[in-house]
Amino acid sequence: xxxxxxxxxxxxxxVNVVYAAFPHRTFPRGPYERAADAVIDQAxxxxxxxxxxxxxxxxLDAQRDVPFAExxxxxxxxxxxxxxxxxxxxxxxxxxxxxxxxxPEVWELLGxxxxxxxxxxxLHRGFDDLDWLPDPRIEHExxxxx
Amino acid sequence: MTRFEYDDSDVVVVVGSGxxxxxxxxxxxxxxFKTVVLEAGPHLTGEDYHQDEWPAFGQMAxxxxxxxxxSWQVATDFPGLPAWLVKAVGGTTTHWAGACPRFKAHEFxxxxxxxxxDGASLLDxxxxxxxxxxxxxKAEIKMGVTHRHGRPPLPANNNYKVFAxxxxxxxxxxxxxxxxATNAEPYDGRPASIQDGFNFQGDKNGSKxxxxxxxxxxxxxxxxxxxxxxxxxxQIEHDATGRATGxxxxxxxxxxxxxxxAVVCVAGNSIETPRLLLLSGSAQxxxxxxxxxxxxxxxxxxxxxxxxxxxxxxxxxxWRGETMAGVIADESRLDTxxxxxxxxxxxxxxxxxxxxAKFIAPGRWGEPVTELLDGYRNTAGMWIIGEDMPRADNRVxxxxxxxxxxxxxxxxxxxxxxxxxxxxxxxxxRQGAAVYNAVGAQKTIETPPYPSTHNLGTCxxxxxxxxxxxxxxxxxxxxxxxxxxxxxxxxxxxxANPTLTIVALATRQAEYIATELHKTLT
Ligand SMILES: Cc1cc2nc3c(=O)[nH]c(=O)nc-3n(C[C@H](O)[C@H](O)[C@H](O)COP(=O)(O)OP(=O)(O)OC[C@H]3O[C@@H](n4cnc5c(N)ncnc54)[C@H](O)[C@@H]3O)c2cc1C
Numbered sequence: 001x002x003x004x005x006x007x008x009x010x011x012x013x014x015v016n017v018v019y020a021a022f023p024h025r026t027f028p029r030g031p032y033e034r035a036a037d038a039v040i041d042q043a044x045x046x047x048x049x050x051x052x053x054x055x056x057x058x059x060l061d062a063q064r065d066v067p068f069a070e071x072x073x074x075x076x077x078x079x080x081x082x083x084x085x086x087x088x089x090x091x092x093x094x095x096x097x098x099x100x101x102x103x104p105e106v107w108e109l110l111g112x113x114x115x116x117x118x119x120x121x122x123l124h125r126g127f128d129d130l131d132w133l134p135d136p137r138i139e140h141e142x143x144x145x146x
Numbered sequence: 147m148t149r150f151e152y153d154d155s156d157v158v159v160v161v162g163s164g165x166x167x168x169x170x171x172x173x174x175x176x177x178x179f180k181t182v183v184l185e186a187g188p189h190l191t192g193e194d195y196h197q198d199e200w201p202a203f204g205q206m207a208x209x210x211x212x213x214x215x216x217s218w219q220v221a222t223d224f225p226g227l228p229a230w231l232v233k234a235v236g237g238t239t240t241h242w243a244g245a246c247p248r249f250k251a252h253e254f255x256x257x258x259x260x261x262x263x264d265g266a267s268l269l270d271x272x273x274x275x276x277x278x279x280x281x282x283x284k285a286e287i288k289m290g291v292t293h294r295h296g297r298p299p300l301p302a303n304n305n306y307k308v309f310a311x312x313x314x315x316x317x318x319x320x321x322x323x324x325x326x327a328t329n330a331e332p333y334d335g336r337p338a339s340i341q342d343g344f345n346f347q348g349d350k351n352g353s354k355x356x357x358x359x360x361x362x363x364x365x366x367x368x369x370x371x372x373x374x375x376x377x378x379x380x381q382i383e384h385d386a387t388g389r390a391t392g393x394x395x396x397x398x399x400x401x402x403x404x405x406x407x408a409v410v411c412v413a414g415n416s417i418e419t420p421r422l423l424l425l426s427g428s429a430q431x432x433x434x435x436x437x438x439x440x441x442x443x444x445x446x447x448x449x450x451x452x453x454x455x456x457x458x459x460x461x462x463x464x465w466r467g468e469t470m471a472g473v474i475a476d477e478s479r480l481d482t483x484x485x486x487x488x489x490x491x492x493x494x495x496x497x498x499x500x501x502x503a504k505f506i507a508p509g510r511w512g513e514p515v516t517e518l519l520d521g522y523r524n525t526a527g528m529w530i531i532g533e534d535m536p537r538a539d540n541r542v543x544x545x546x547x548x549x550x551x552x553x554x555x556x557x558x559x560x561x562x563x564x565x566x567x568x569x570x571x572x573x574x575x576r577q578g579a580a581v582y583n584a585v586g587a588q589k590t591i592e593t594p595p596y597p598s599t600h601n602l603g604t605c606x607x608x609x610x611x612x613x614x615x616x617x618x619x620x621x622x623x624x625x626x627x628x629x630x631x632x633x634x635x636x637x638x639x640x641x642a643n644p645t646l647t648i649v650a651l652a653t654r655q656a657e658y659i660a661t662e663l664h665k666t667l668t
Contacts, residue, residue: 021511024520077512093511101503101519102200111523112465112499115197117350121340127303127467132460133585136310138299138323 003044005054009067013057014039016069018096020076021089024109031103038099039092049091056088150180150372152405157182157372158659159393159407161379161422164237165648166632167413168357168365169288173656175365179663182405183362183371184395186378186414187233190240191358195348199500202347206240208233210550212417216540218561219594223508228559229448230597231415235375236358238415238599239645240348243470244327244355245493246291246646248282251275252480253533253640259480260487265564266535267445271637272609272618281650289355289649290333292324292471299323300330303341303467305494308456308526312581313474313492320475327355327646328468334360341467343496377403380554382410382426382435382628390628396552408666409659413632413652416446416601420542420634421557423605423615436605436622441615443543445536446559447603447639450488450567452530452575453495453593455506456582457521464496464526472528477577478641486569489641490532492578497527506593518591526582530574531600533641535564542604559598600644605634619658620651631655 014036015029022032043050060068063079071079083089100106107114116122150157160171163185171181187208196202208231214221220228232238252259254275257268286294293299300323302310313321328345329338339353352359365371376398383391383404392406412419420443426435434442472494479489497505499522506518518525540562544555579590608614611623620635622628631652633644640647 022516023513024516026520081512090509093509097503097511098200098500101498101500102198107499110499110519111461111463114498115344116342116466117197117340117344121342121351122466123339123341125466126463127341127343128301128307130304130307130462133307133311136302136307136314136321138302138306138310139293140320140322 003050005050006040006043010054010057011036011040013061013068016076017057017060017080017092018100020073020080021093022096022100023073023077027106027109031100031106034103035096035100039095042095052088052091056083056086148369148372150182152403154180155392155406156180156408157406158409158411159184159405160411160413160631161393162237162413162415162418162632163235163357163362163373164232164413164415164632165239165357165645166652167411168236168239168361169649169652170411170413170631170656171371172361172365173653174660175368175370177656177660179370179660181365181371183373184377184379184393184405185235185373185375187235187375189235189375190348192348192350192352195350197342197344197347197350199347199498206232206234206348211548211556213545213548213556213558214560215558216561218563220597221561223594224597227597229417229601230599231417231601235362235373236356239356240358241346242356242645243345245470245473245643246286246289246325246327247473247475247478247491247642249275249640249642249647250478250480253638256638260482263487263535263566265537266566267538268536269606269608269613269637272607278650278654281654282646284653285646285650286325288360288653289327289646290329291646292326292328292330293322294325297333298330300326300328300339300468300471303471304462305464305467305496305526306472308458308462308585309472309474309494309528309581312585315584316581318474318476322473323471324473326468326471328471329353336360339468343465343467343469345469378552379422380425380552382412382422384428384430384435384625388430388625390625409627409629409663411629411631413630415632416604416634417542417557417559419630419632420604421544424544425554431624436615436624436628438624439612439615441606441613443604444538444541445603445606446540446542446561446601447534447536447636448561448598449600449639450490450530450532450534450570451595452571454528454530454575454578454582455591455593456526456587457589457591458524458526458586459588461523462526463523465498469496470494474581477574484573486566486573488533488566488570490530490570490574491641492574492581493529493531495527495529505596506591508594528578528581530571530578531641531643532570532574533639534567536603536638537562537564600633602633602636602639602644605630607635607637620655629655629659
C-alpha cells in the first residue's frame with residue numbers, strides 16, 4: 001500500500017508523469033493510473049525511493065506557473081526531459097515500462113492477444129493468416145557447402 | 147524416486163540439469179551408472195508456467211546477483227543482469243527457442259582459417275567436424291530436430307512469411323523454418339506444436355525438446371537417476387592425489403551437504419561453471435580448481451547479436467506461432483571479404499509488448515518508444531547471431547564484494563566487443579533492415595544486444611594443457627575425474643546457436659566416461 005505521506009496531488013502528478021513518459025494518444029487513463037499505483041506501492045516498500053518520489057513530484061509541479069498535471073502534452077514532455085537520468089525518473093520509467101505493457105487492457109489496445117495455451121494456441125486461430133504476401137517455401141533443397 | 151547415499155562414492159555427480167547436464171546424466175543412466183543431478187533451481191513443470199513475460203521471467207530466470215564490467219552495452223543497460231539464463235530443473239532449455247544449426251567444418255579451425263587477429267585469442271578446436279558428425283546425428287534424433295532424419299518442417303507462421311519473402315527478394319537462397327527442436331508432428335511421446343507462441347516461457351505443451359520433458363524423465367525411468375532440485379553446489383572437493391572426491395552443496399533447507407562421487411561433471415552454464423571452479427581453490431589448486439593454465443573464466447563469448455524490427459502498413463501478428471522457426475543461413479558462409487571474419491545467421495524472433503518495450507531501447511522513454519509500440523500489431527522481428535571473437539580478458543571472475551544468499555562471491559562478467567564483432571553487427575543490422583525493406587517496411591528499428599542468452603568458452607577445450615582447461619572429451623587437464631559438460635568447453639563460438647553442439651558433445655562425453663568408468667568400477 002502507498003504511504004500516507006503521498007497526497008492525492010502527488011498521485012495526480014504521477015499519473016501525468018507516467019502519461020508524459022509513455023504517451024499513447026489512444027489509451028484511456030485507466031492503465032496509466034494502474035501503472036502509477038504500482039510505482040506508489042513500490043515506494044511504500046522503499047523509504048529512500050518514497051522520499052525521492054515525493055521530492056521529484058513536488059519539483060515537477062514547481063517547474064512552470066501551473067501544476068505539471070495542467071501542462072500541455074508538449075510542455076509536459078519538455079519539462080520531464082529535464083528530469084531524464086535522475087534516480088527519481090529512472091525508477092519510475094523502470095517500473096512503468098514493465099507494468100504498463102503487462103496490462104491486459106494495454107495488450108488489447110495494441111492488438112496483442114496474450115496467453116493462448118488455454119485456447120489451443122494459434123494453430124487453428126490464425127498463426128499463418130497473413131495474406132498480403134505470397135506463401136514462401138519452408139525448405140531449401142541443397143545443404144550449404146561453405 | 148531413486149535416492150543414493152551421501153557417502154556412496156560410486157555415483158557420478160552432475161552439477162546442473164540443463165542442455166549439457168541433463169544430457170550427460172541421461173546418457174549415463176541409460177548405461178547403468180548411478181547418477182546424482184544437483185540442480186540449484188526448483189522443479190517447475192508445464193502447469194506451473196505463466197504465459198506472461200515478466201511473471202514467467204520472475205519464476206524461471208537466474209536472478210541471484212551478478213556484476214558486470216567492460217565496455218559492452220549490456221553493462222550499461224543491464225548492469226546486474228549480464229545473462230538471461232534459467233535456474234530450474236531443465237536449465238535454460240526450458241527458455242530456449244529451439245534453433246539447431248550445426249557448426250561448419252572451418253568453424254572448428256577458427257585460428258587456422260581466420261589467422262591471428264589482433265586482440266583475439268583464437269584457437270583451433272582439438273576435434274574436427276568429422277569426429278562430431280555422428281554425435282550431431284544422435285543429438286538431432288534425440289531432440290527431434292525438424293528438417294533432419296525424416297522429421298517434417300514446421301509450417302510458415304506470419305513472422306516467417308515476412309522474413310522469407312524479404313529474403314527471396316534480396317536474393318538469399320538458404321531460408322527455411324528450421325532446423326528447429328520442436329515437434330511439427332507427434333514424436334518421442336511428445337505432442338506437435340500448437341503454435342501458442344510461448345516457448346521462451348517454458349512451453350506448456352511440451353512440444354519443444356528440453357531436458358525437463360525429454361532427457362530427465364527418460365533417465366528417471368532407468369532407476370539410476372537421483373535428481374535433487376534446490377541444491378546449490380558450493381565447492382568441488384579433491385584428495386591429495388588430485389582426484390575429485392565429491393561436492394559440497396546447500397540443500398533446500400540451507401544445510402550444507404557432502405555428496406561423494408567417482409566422477410564430477412559440471413554443467414552450470416558458462417558463467418556458473420567457472421565460478422564454481424574458482425570457488426573450489428585449495429592449497430593444491432591456489433588459483434581455482436583445474437586452473438593451472440590460468441584459463442578458467444577467460445575467453446568468454448556471447449555471440450555477436452542484435453535485433454531488427456520491421457514495421458509495415460499491414461498486420462503481421464508476429465506473436466502467433468513458434469518464436470524462432472525461421473532462419474536465413476546465407477550470411478553464415480565462410481567469406482572474409484565482408485569486412486569481418488566469421489559468419490552469422492538471421493532468425494525470426496518475437497517478443498510480447500512487455501519485453502519489446504523493455505528491450506527496444508533500454509532505459510529510454512517518450513514518443514520514440516510509444517510510436518514503436520503503437521505499431522506492435524504490424525511488426526516483424528529477426529535476431530542476428532554470429533561468431534564473436536574470444537579475448538583473453540573477456541572473462542568471468544569472482545566479484546570482490548558482492549555475495550549471494552549463501553555468502554558465496556558472485557560472478558563478475560567482463561566483456562569488451564572486439565572490432566570484428568562491431569563490424570559484423572553493423573553488417574547484420576544493415577542486411578536485416580534490407581530484408582524488411584524489400585517487402586515494403588515503412589520503418590526498421592535496431593535493438594541493441596539483450597543480456598546474453600548464449601554463454602560460451604570459459605573452460606575451453608585445447609590440445610595443449612597450457613592453452614585451455616579441458617581436453618577433447620571435456621575432461622579437465624588437471625583433474626582426471628572432473629568433466630565440464632556444457633558450453634564452457636567451446637574453443638570458439640561459431641555462428642550457430644550452441645545447444646545442438648552442447649548436446650552432441652555431452653552425448654560423446656558420456657560415452658567416453660562410461661568406457662573409463664567401466665575400467666575402475668567393474
Ligand atoms: C530466451 C532464450 C532463447 C534461446 N534460444 C536458443 C535457440 O534457439 N537455440 C540454441 O541453440 N540455444 C538457445 N538458447 C541457449 C540455450 O538455452 C543454452 O545454450 C543452453 O541451455 C545451455 O546449456 P547449459 O547446459 O550450458 O546450461 P543451462 O541450460 O543454463 O543449465 C545450467 C543449469 O545449471 C544450474 N546451476 C548453475 N550453477 C549451479 C550450481 N552451482 N549448483 C547447482 N546447479 C547449478 C542452473 O540453475 C541451470 O539450471 C536460448 C536461451 C535463451 C535464454
